[in-house]
Amino acid sequence: MNWDHVVSAATRPPWVDSLATTVQGLVGRVYEAAGPAGQQVQNVLHGTWLGHPLHPLLTHVPVGAWTIALTFDLLDAVAGQKELAAGADLAVAVGVLGALGAAAAGLTDWYKLATGQDKRVGMVHALFNVGAATLYATSLVFRRNGLRSLGRGLAFAGFGAVSAGAYLGGHLVYQMKIGVDHVPEEQQPEKFEAALPEAELGEGEMCRVEVEGTPVLLARRNGVLYALADTCSHLGCSLAKGELKDGSVRCPCHGSRYALEDGRVLDGPSVFWQPIYRVRVKNGQIEVGKRREV
Numbered sequence: 001m002n003w004d005h006v007v008s009a010a011t012r013p014p015w016v017d018s019l020a021t022t023v024q025g026l027v028g029r030v031y032e033a034a035g036p037a038g039q040q041v042q043n044v045l046h047g048t049w050l051g052h053p054l055h056p057l058l059t060h061v062p063v064g065a066w067t068i069a070l071t072f073d074l075l076d077a078v079a080g081q082k083e084l085a086a087g088a089d090l091a092v093a094v095g096v097l098g099a100l101g102a103a104a105a106g107l108t109d110w111y112k113l114a115t116g117q118d119k120r121v122g123m124v125h126a127l128f129n130v131g132a133a134t135l136y137a138t139s140l141v142f143r144r145n146g147l148r149s150l151g152r153g154l155a156f157a158g159f160g161a162v163s164a165g166a167y168l169g170g171h172l173v174y175q176m177k178i179g180v181d182h183v184p185e186e187q188q189p190e191k192f193e194a195a196l197p198e199a200e201l202g203e204g205e206m207c208r209v210e211v212e213g214t215p216v217l218l219a220r221r222n223g224v225l226y227a228l229a230d231t232c233s234h235l236g237c238s239l240a241k242g243e244l245k246d247g248s249v250r251c252p253c254h255g256s257r258y259a260l261e262d263g264r265v266l267d268g269p270s271v272f273w274q275p276i277y278r279v280r281v282k283n284g285q286i287e288v289g290k291r292r293e294v
């Protein structure tokens with residue numbers, strides 16, 4: 001079976017795109033209204049502080065808890081192990097709470113990066129997961145009111161929905177490369193190479209050069225030269241088209257901000273540090289050398 005065709009069919013209806021646009025607009029307006037605090041919340045939810053996307057870590061909570069609930073429910077229903085019923089209920093509740101955190105992180109990653117198929121796949125992924133969380137929350141209500149069989153049935157349906165959502169989450173990462181580091185590994189000059197006449201880079205300026213096929217961002221601030229990989233680790237835009245400000249460079253595409261001195265992420269959505277290179281001036285030329293580990 002060609003699952004790509006299934007994904008294409010599921011994401012093709014026009015309402016998926018318009019719903020995605022509406023949700024993205026809403027999330028964007030909420031963060032915009034929150035100002036700098038909103039940026040801090042986004043950094044936390046992206047995982048900028050962790051150096052790893054937070055969303056895939058959080059999804060383990062609902063998926064793990066609901067897998068436990070499924071096992072306990074089956075043992076209760078099929079093997080008559082009634083003593084597991086309370087454990088199943090607790091696992092359902094933990095999963096619902098975990099799903100809230102995972103949804104917040106996922107929405108934050110998705111709302112401003114998606115423009116085409118990734119936007120639609122992300123929307124359908126979210127719909128399956130919201131559907132699963134709703135089914136589980138309703139299941140919990142039925143369980144509390146003595147309608148255990150109905151509650152178990154809803155939970156089984158929820159497990160099907162979250163499995164479909166998890167498949168689409170994997171599709172976003174493994175097929176569409178969302179959430180992975182977009183700086184190619186081979187972007188590492190091996191020795192100092194002339195990159196630009198020194199006179200062509202003024203104070204407070206930056207530009208893109210190629211050093212042995214490697215795109216490098218050169219910047220000068222307070223008389224100090226900096227060299228970073230020009231390919232943004234978030235989704236591969238050129239940082240040279242962005243903004244140089246206060247010792248950092250901001251990507252023009254989705255606003256990730258990197259420190260010039262060591263390439264660390266100051267603002268997401270990127271969570272991966274930008275590689276930096278040795279840089280010097282020799283015979284009137286700016287030369288770029290090996291990657292500098294920090």
Ligand code: FES
Nearest residue numbers: 232234235251254
């Ligand atoms: S490509 Fe998205 S922030 Fe740079």
